Amino acid sequence: MQPYLLSLDQGTTSTRAIIFNLQGQPLARAQRELKQYFPADGWVEHDAEEIAEASLAVCREALQQSGITAQQIAAIGITNQRETTVIWDRKTGKPIHRAIVWQDRRTADSCLKLKNKGHEVRVQQKTGLLLDPYFSASKIAWLLDNVAGARARAERGELAFGTIDSWLIWQLTGGKKHATDATNAARTLIFNIHNQQWDEELLSLFHIPASLLPEVLDSASDFGQTLTKHFGAPIQIGGVAGDQQAALIGQACFKEGMVKSTYGTGCFMVMNTGDEAISSTHRLLTTVGYRLNGKVTYALEGSIFVAGAAVQWLRDGIQLIKQAGDTEAIAEETMDSRGVYLVPAFTGLGAPYWDPHARGAIFGLTRDTGIGEIVIAGLEAVCFQTRDLMEAMKKDGAGKLQTLRVDGGMAVNNWLMQALSDIVGCRVARPTVTETTALGAAWLAGLYVGKFASLDAITELWHCQREFSPKMALDKREQMYTGWLDAVQRVTYKTV
């Protein structure tokens, strides 16, 4: 009897393992913070070996804590921060450099050059993405060009590339499997999301040798078995998905038009668009929601780089609050931002503006502005940015959004969830399990080993913990949003 699923969630700031039962209830959880390296302005790196060690450690800890043995785990699901790029030596398994993180902007100029040469349309047609340093391709090229000898070693087939999922699969299986899933491949900028193949034209555009690439599998598939030495017995790796797609699955958004939004460090809003890869004309991303039994379900995604990170800045940067959770009581007491707007463009603006040069600002300060108004402005920025994404989705042909399923660290904040419902103008539903990313990976693993007959069986297991409905008067909502658009206009270096 194997009644449990182990989920490994390797995120930008931490690595966690959660053991779920087959009803989707979390039974044990272990977590480790991840060291962030900022070697130059706009550069962000992680130590891939630290990631591998922490991943093993949290899995072991969760097993120990719960008293559950490896033999009782039906399968492991892996979900990960996406786009982050690792290149390692196939013989030694050692990375040739620290991992370049998705937030890293070092390749902004090389992307701009390609854009100026008119390549973006073709890249977007094939990948659903934009020519932005966010994605893996320009990071791979940077590593090959800047690590001594790397390009020659890559040409000789000695190196392997992977996003964090591939890196972990390689480590867990002792190098037996070099694979990724279609959701992660879809974020590299060298994967054609229509024919589901690595794309030769794009590989040559970015000067990337095909020998580096992992095999692309369905999201519920045979990703190999963990080595016995890791957990005392081998465990099947059966599910893999990028974290935002895993959250889509964990939120059971299996029908066309269903939308989830995850509020962690950044915010990622993802809509299931079914069989159709909707090509956005409003600078959203078209991506793979999941691929099961060879069938692709597409999604439309809006990525915002700063959501909870703005709260971290209020806490650590300007020290207005002691803990992230304090924002709820402060906002309840203050009630209104009184015309103050905080645009958290600390690393530029993501969707739908895509302006790497924009920088943050606070507007509307008066003599009676206090900490409360600035805290509210920080929380409301998350709501306004969600509205930006929703407006873009609407323009791209999505119907009126009825319900937004929310998760992530910020979703526990009741004041924020009500403000979100008010500003976006739709219902906001928070599930009983807000660790939906980890849950989604567990569902995929369970699907692969036959613990669930279909996605319908998983849908039955999603439960709403609390729903928020819009209460704000329409004219106030629109007036506030107009103020936000004006504030964004003022920080935007170059609007598209």
Ligand SMILES: Nc1ncnc2c1ncn2[C@@H]1O[C@H](COP(=O)(O)OP(=O)(O)O)[C@@H](O)[C@H]1O
């Ligand atoms: N009660 C809260 N109110 C507002 N923001 C919060 C609250 N609790 C946590 N956060 C923010 O949520 C983020 C953590 O969420 P999490 O989902 O763990 O992020 P990630 O997976 O990106 O590391 C942090 O940026 C933190 O500032």
Ligand SMILES: O=P(O)(O)OC[C@H](O)CO
């Ligand atoms: O690790 P998170 O939760 O901040 O998510 C990172 C995203 O996958 C980046 O695209």
